[in-house]
Amino acid sequence: MKVLVIGPGGREHAIVRSLLADPYVREVHAAPGNAGIAELVPTHEVAAEDPAAVTELAQRLGSDLVVIGPEAPLVAGVSDALREAGIAVFGPSKAAAELEGSKAFAKQIMAAANVPTAMCRVATTAEEVAEALDAFGAPYVVKDDGLAAGKGVVVTPDRDEALSHAQTCFDAGGSVVIEEFLEGPEVSLFVISDGRRAIPLVPAQDFKRIYDDDAGPNTGGMGAYTPLNWAPPGLVDEVMARVAQPTIDEMAGRGTPFVGVLFCGLALTSRGVRVIEFNVRFGDPETQAVLARLKTPLGRLLLNAAKGELDTDEQLTWSSKSAVAVVVAAENYPESPRKGDPIGGLGEVDALDGVHVIHAGTKLEDGRIVSAGGRVLSVVALGRSLEEARDKAYDGVGRISLVGSQHRTDIGTKAARGEIVVPPLRTGAVPVVGAQP
Ligand code: AMP
Numbered sequence: 001m002k003v004l005v006i007g008p009g010g011r012e013h014a015i016v017r018s019l020l021a022d023p024y025v026r027e028v029h030a031a032p033g034n035a036g037i038a039e040l041v042p043t044h045e046v047a048a049e050d051p052a053a054v055t056e057l058a059q060r061l062g063s064d065l066v067v068i069g070p071e072a073p074l075v076a077g078v079s080d081a082l083r084e085a086g087i088a089v090f091g092p093s094k095a096a097a098e099l100e101g102s103k104a105f106a107k108q109i110m111a112a113a114n115v116p117t118a119m120c121r122v123a124t125t126a127e128e129v130a131e132a133l134d135a136f137g138a139p140y141v142v143k144d145d146g147l148a149a150g151k152g153v154v155v156t157p158d159r160d161e162a163l164s165h166a167q168t169c170f171d172a173g174g175s176v177v178i179e180e181f182l183e184g185p186e187v188s189l190f191v192i193s194d195g196r197r198a199i200p201l202v203p204a205q206d207f208k209r210i211y212d213d214d215a216g217p218n219t220g221g222m223g224a225y226t227p228l229n230w231a232p233p234g235l236v237d238e239v240m241a242r243v244a245q246p247t248i249d250e251m252a253g254r255g256t257p258f259v260g261v262l263f264c265g266l267a268l269t270s271r272g273v274r275v276i277e278f279n280v281r282f283g284d285p286e287t288q289a290v291l292a293r294l295k296t297p298l299g300r301l302l303l304n305a306a307k308g309e310l311d312t313d314e315q316l317t318w319s320s321k322s323a324v325a326v327v328v329a330a331e332n333y334p335e336s337p338r339k340g341d342p343i344g345g346l347g348e349v350d351a352l353d354g355v356h357v358i359h360a361g362t363k364l365e366d367g368r369i370v371s372a373g374g375r376v377l378s379v380v381a382l383g384r385s386l387e388e389a390r391d392k393a394y395d396g397v398g399r400i401s402l403v404g405s406q407h408r409t410d411i412g413t414k415a416a417r418g419e420i421v422v423p424p425l426r427t428g429a430v431p432v433v434g435a436q437p
């Protein structure tokens with residue numbers, strides 16, 4: 001099978017790497033890719049958000065399957081154009097991608113499907129914002145309703161900061177969603193769906209804030225690890241039964257089936273599992289850690305989903321090892337990342353046992369690999385324990401040289417120390433499902 005992977009980042013590098021390990025996959029191409037992807041497979045220039053351009057490229061390459069990495073092409077309808085051209089595509093239609101494209105839409109679906117999530121209000125004026133903030137109380141959660149690459153959310157105890165974030169969203173022509181604050185550890189679970197059936201991957205945890213101890217602004221994600229040694233038994237089954245399958249059923253019932261990966265961002269609260277957000281694509285950097293453990297051939301799994309032929313009896317096989325991904329970001333990320341600096345140590349890291357580099361914002365310039373984005377790369381390591389994987393990943397990070405670069409030093413640390421506590425379920429708690437306060 002010939003596969004074309006669309007996207008420029010670390011997630012796509014990790015997907016390409018896994019596809020190349022799949023015996024059913026004969027050829028992989030990527031567009032636009034990055035310097036790391038280009039070392040593995042042919043890459044092509046393409047306007048990734050242009051449905052006609054991506055379809056033309058897939059036809060020219062004779063692709064049997066197109067895997068769309070990022071959300072923007074999905075929201076732009078790239079998968080619809082590919083499907084119309086008769087090409088199998090892993091990634092939801094424009095209509096189904098609204099689960100990520102509009103937080104208000106996602107809330108409507110969750111309410112209709114009885115999926116537990118934070119109480120929320122949509123606001124379009126400063127007065128509505130103030131009212132909603134006061135109804136929920138601090139800490140305040142204000143979300144840009146549209147796509148914001150993980151950076152549109154402000155969680156703050158400061159009412160003025162919450163108000164001013166909402167104003168920024170309004171000034172950009174958007175609306176906001178104000179939510180109750182969900183307290184409890186976060187989990188990312190990727191669920192592969194063929195439109196009707198679904199198979200979960202293993203849960204992972206991401207680190208959204210830029211600095212150690214979850215300080216500073218939100219980013220696209222600064223690191224991830226899997227498995228979660230602290231997750232309650234039955235968590236995945238519960239999320240499948242209460243969140244993923246009802247959502248997939250609701251989308252199918254509306255005539256907009258969800259084909260692709262439903263990324264369930266969850267909080268484990270004292271009232272049970274709550275959805276923080278849906279994404280309609282693999283998470284970055286969770287994918288780097290999750291796919292490092294997947295033994296089942298990825299290409300065939302994604303093709304089966306794309307064709308509506310997912311075999312839910314098939315057990316995915318996983319390495320029993322732990323995987324840790326640590327993101328190395330550019331100076332000044334997430335505000336205004338510095339770009340164009342040479343990156344050293346890449347070969348040295350790849351030569352370490354059980355450690356590899358996944359490129360994100362990198363490009364080849366005059367024969368050198370230079371930084372070209374906010375999150376530049378991640379170092380991914382497998383270990384027999386979380387501690388070992390983390391030590392190996394940080395050994396690798398220490399060998400990377402990039403002027404001004406930053407990384408978190410605490411990816412997986414709390415879990416390794418047994419410091420993550422899932423709050424005990426409050427007795428008699430009434431589940432709140434997408435309701436207004
Ligand atoms: P999102 O882009 O919706 O995933 O939000 C980014 C991050 O903000 C999440 O990973 C959480 O850490 C945090 N967050 C979002 N919504 C809430 C909420 N209702 N309560 C607490 N934290 C939240």
Ligand code: GLY
Nearest residue numbers: 220221283284285
């Ligand atoms: N790491 C979170 C995301 O991909 O949105």
